[in-house]
Amino acid sequence: MPEPLHSPGTTDSVWSRGAGTLASFAAVESVLAASSCCLPVLPFMTAAGLAGGSALLPAAKPYLLAGAVLLIAFGFSQARRARNCRRQPSLISSVLLWVSAGFVFLSIFLPQVMANAAAHLLAR
Numbered sequence: 350m351p352e353p354l355h356s357p358g359t360t361d362s363v364w365s366r367g368a369g370t371l372a373s374f375a376a377v378e379s380v381l382a383a384s385s386c387c388l389p390v391l392p393f394m395t396a397a398g399l400a401g402g403s404a405l406l407p408a409a410k411p412y413l414l415a416g417a418v419l420l421i422a423f424g425f426s427q428a429r430r431a432r433n434c435r436r437q438p439s440l441i442s443s444v445l446l447w448v449s450a451g452f453v454f455l456s457i458f459l460p461q462v463m464a465n466a467a468a469h470l471l472a473r
Contacts, residue, residue, distance in 0.1 A: 414453070414456060414457055417453045417456070418453060418457075421446070421449060421450050421453055424446045424449070425446065425450075428442075428443065428446060
């Protein structure tokens with residue numbers, strides 16, 4: 350008769366000796382091995398998704414910029430409202446608001462500067 354994995358009188362079991370950890374690593378390894386045939390497809394799917402997004406975004410640009418201006422204006426109104434209630438906004442939120450406003454300003458009035466900066470950062 351085979352010996353039980355965990356007898357009632359002992360505290361030592363198969364799982365406490367590291368077999369559980371070994372089984373977990375084996376499961377992860379088997380998933381990686383099984384998906385290795387599909388991994389080369391991932392860059393092509395990403396490229397197709399980005400190409401579709403780049404075709405859609407120019408048409409949505411005016412709406413996205415209008416939404417950005419409205420949200421920046423809402424942020425400034427909330428900051429002013431907080432000051433009127435004698436609460437100071439945190440330094441981080443103020444800096445982020447002004448930096449966001451700067452990016453939106455550049456995107457609206459100097460779009461080529463933003464495009465060149467993005468191309469320079471992505472070319473690295």
